[in-house]
Amino acid sequence: MKVLLTYTSMTGRNEKIANYLADYLKEKGADVDLEEIIDTDAFGLTDYDAVIVESYTYHDGEVPDEAQDFYEDLADVDLERTKFAVLGSSSKKHIHFGRAVDYFTMQLNSSNGEQVSDSVKIDQDPDEDDFKRVRDLGDRVLKSLK
Template identity: 35%
Template sequence: MDNIIVYASMTGTTELIARSIAEELARSGWHVTVKDAIDTFAEELLSYDCILIGSYTWGDGELADDIMCFHEELLAVPLSGKLAAAFGAGDSSYEQFGRAVNILEETLENQGCQVITPGLKVDGGSEEEIKAISYSFAKKIKRINEAI
């Protein structure tokens, strides 16, 4: 199964989540491509079976500028039959904690993906804690994928 992880990261937290998920999936022999959203065209997703997209939440619940162009392109790409999940970093002191994850999930569903698990929203923590949370999310994705 070919998998892609696309992310937008400002402080490095969402990139850490993306790379940690990829690391855990690769341990099981999964082929995983990790790309920054700025360097990715949405049509590239057509070549993958499982799509994971991550973004930090900007302001009071908006997508990050770093992923806006990719997201706009994504609205024109039909992804029926693809498996998907979303993740991202946020700040729980905001009313719309991690809303970018919700926006990405909704977009993936609207484009025909089967969102296989609720999105991962990370609210800070040490690098080790973030890695552990990300590894757990990846293991969940593996279990669900194997059950489908």
């Protein structure tokens, strides 16, 4: 079970969540590559059994600048039914809460990926309920690989 977990984080929240999820998946026996989205080659996603994308939402509901190239490259990638899930921390104070999570979910579906979990949006700092939803997402990804 080779899983890529790629993330972008401005405040450190998404990095914290990504590290938590990576550790959880490793405990469950997955081989996890954890990397920042700016260093991720969208054309290499099919080398993995599953891909998890984590992003915050920038400004007016935008994909963050450092994730833009990856996001745009996804339009030219055939994921060949690669399993995927998306999550991210944002703020419910903003009208566009978690919009980048929605954009990534739509783009990965459009790129012929197979979504194996509902997307998870977390309001700012994760609490124990949020970490449970993160673990559930991880469990769904792993279950899809068996």
